[in-house]
Amino acid sequence: MNIILLSGGSGKRLWPLSNDIRSKQFIKIFKTENGQYESMVQRVYRQIMKTDPNATVTIATSRTQVSSIHNQLGEKAGISVEPCRRDTFPAIALATAYLHDVQGVPEEETVVVCPVDPYVEEDYFAAIKQLGERASRTDANLVLMGIEPTYPSEKYGYIIPESSSQVSRVSTFKEKPDMETAGSYIRQGALWNGGVFAYRLRYVLDKARGLMGSADYEDLFNRYDTLDKISFDYAVVEKEPRIEVMRFAGQWKDLGTWNTLTEAMEETSIGKAMMDETCANVHVINELDVPVLAMGLQDVVISASPEGILVSDKARSSYIKPFVDKIHQHIMFADKSWGSFRVLDVEEGSMTIKVTLNPGHSMNYHSHKNRDEVWHVISGKGRAVVDGLNQEIEAGHVLTMKAGCRHTVIAETELKLIEVQLGKDISVHDKEKHVLG
């Protein structure tokens, strides 16, 4: 089974856990059987591998998410990196070309595309496998998953099938209706469109050749920023007459807001949290080291991270976006390909951060124009290179780098250091990368 997982936007609606650089699919919020927490992307990947240990998984995503994917999945999944943000047709065409040209999947094989963020059980991936199998033997060009609606939602698109059988030709598509219309669609046998569909690679490669002038991965990648911003639904699905839908009646939840996300949580709190006995339907997700105490609240979500604190009535939480757009908070935490950093203190003319490097990883060899830096290793061991000079480092070592000085750390074990930056105009953009000679 070949799967393309679409790992999309920045997801401000789950602020303060998600923000411009950290997407909701990477928040570790789901408790697993062994008591650890996993993210949406980890959960989905694990479920796919359980359904089909030989599945080829390719994640279609932006450059900013690559580090987080490597951190959470290691090097297991293929990644089709979008050089900039276009829409789903360019993203799916690029990922399909990646599967063919880079992964060597033959044109006649099928692939299933699905979003990375629904909250589902393993039966969903069994259905996805059937979807791929159906696509390989039907004369339809596209096979969609149609989710049996559980209520007349105004948030989803609807697929109207020609019949009520398990697999049917599609009669038509309806975009987000009002509740009454949604009810009438459902009485006609309509299904939710969860954005899941299967096709033979050749079909989308042909579409790319026809509509983008090429199906060559490298070519598409290089001129990605010139491709039209157009959705796959609009460019392909809605124009395709040979299209089928296969019913799925299992659990499917869209975790786009705090309200729906907390419904999928196993426990009422993650992190340090206390609630009094008068709290009802309260969820606390606390990433800070200090406790949250909730008293006398009903239907409230509390979420605290290094970026800020949200306290919201659950129903109101879906209106969060315009408020978060107004917050211009310095990024306080980030996952990097080599580990993570957290801002500890910001002052005029200085910034103190904590850097954690994963074993075997190193940051870029780099220098800064306008700031001096001091590293104080607080745990672990490794090697530092400062202006070409190698030195072993371990807890207790202090390294001083003046502005202009080139430096990097290579972690042997997990290595943590406190970095004090000092200078005018401290900025993430003041960074020049160098080749480590």
Added chain:
Amino acid sequence: MNIILLSGGSGKRLWPLSNDIRSKQFIKIFKTENGQYESMVQRVYRQIMKTDPNATVTIATSRTQVSSIHNQLGEKAGISVEPCRRDTFPAIALATAYLHDVQGVPEEETVVVCPVDPYVEEDYFAAIKQLGERASRTDANLVLMGIEPTYPSEKYGYIIPESSSQVSRVSTFKEKPDMETAGSYIRQGALWNGGVFAYRLRYVLDKARGLMGSADYEDLFNRYDTLDKISFDYAVVEKEPRIEVMRFAGQWKDLGTWNTLTEAMEETSIGKAMMDETCANVHVINELDVPVLAMGLQDVVISASPEGILVSDKARSSYIKPFVDKIHQHIMFADKSWGSFRVLDVEEGSMTIKVTLNPGHSMNYHSHKNRDEVWHVISGKGRAVVDGLNQEIEAGHVLTMKAGCRHTVIAETELKLIEVQLGKDISVHDKEKHVLG
């Protein structure tokens, strides 16, 4: 006018702004005319000085509050330091002896004792001045302030006066009644006992001689831990037949809980906070650098500090204490005589803190047995002494102190430094003070 301000306990009921080492009277929560914020103790001191610029103010308090008082009031107020916690009779006796022996106030002068934490206006201090004047010319030994009740509270003690005139002899005292009884007291003309009373110094010095065997400040101080734990009300007030009460009808609020405290706030938020338009009667007090976003809440107080985050229905907030008793949070922030510190990061085997020294101040010359420390000056200038060696320091300087090494910093301007501690069993108790030779 002589005033003794009783500055009491640790006030866990305003967690996370107050805790074991930071009392509610030092939280800067009241906006002044110039847009700055002041604490209860600063507000009360300012109001006293406006009422009587020549007032002698003595704060009776524990050792742990001395630094905060110096930070907030400078050296202006006298401080009668209680060597350990006893009850109000020992505290008042000690402070009265301090006024007499240390401040040189004659025995025939009067003093007014009042708690530091009621939320009042200047008419209250005008009444306090009258209370002192009354005590100097009446033949009663004690003159109490009786506050005109505004509702039948179950939280306060009641004074039943003999008559309804402005000044009256006291008929009897009643302790915290139920609401119905409180109503009947009020119909009889009862007044709230706000713990404010005036007397001639000689009166309490005589009581100390009679009940404690001495009225000598040094003697009382030295054997303070052997004195009985007994309240002034029980030991003196309730046994005194020659006792008057003077009515006060102005504003008086007890700010013991988040509910009452937020009622006294001028604005709905302090610090970085956003609320949506559906929030009603919500208060946010945020001491963190990152924003709080509140949505769809009613009658809720949100308070965030380096110690933790409280989100509580306002009425429930008075039941906070047993929950805070369960929190065993490392102290994350503290005012010191020389400035303040804040914990930035805690790891197994290391701790990173930010130290701020006020201009002209220095920490103790000290050493640690079990940890190395590194200072990185991030702003300001001053002088460091490390194992007897003096050196000028300024932003950018890095100083390394191995375990056992003696060290201090003397700030010339405000001086900020990042201190990284490294070692086993890092503890505030691992500190040896030395004389700076």
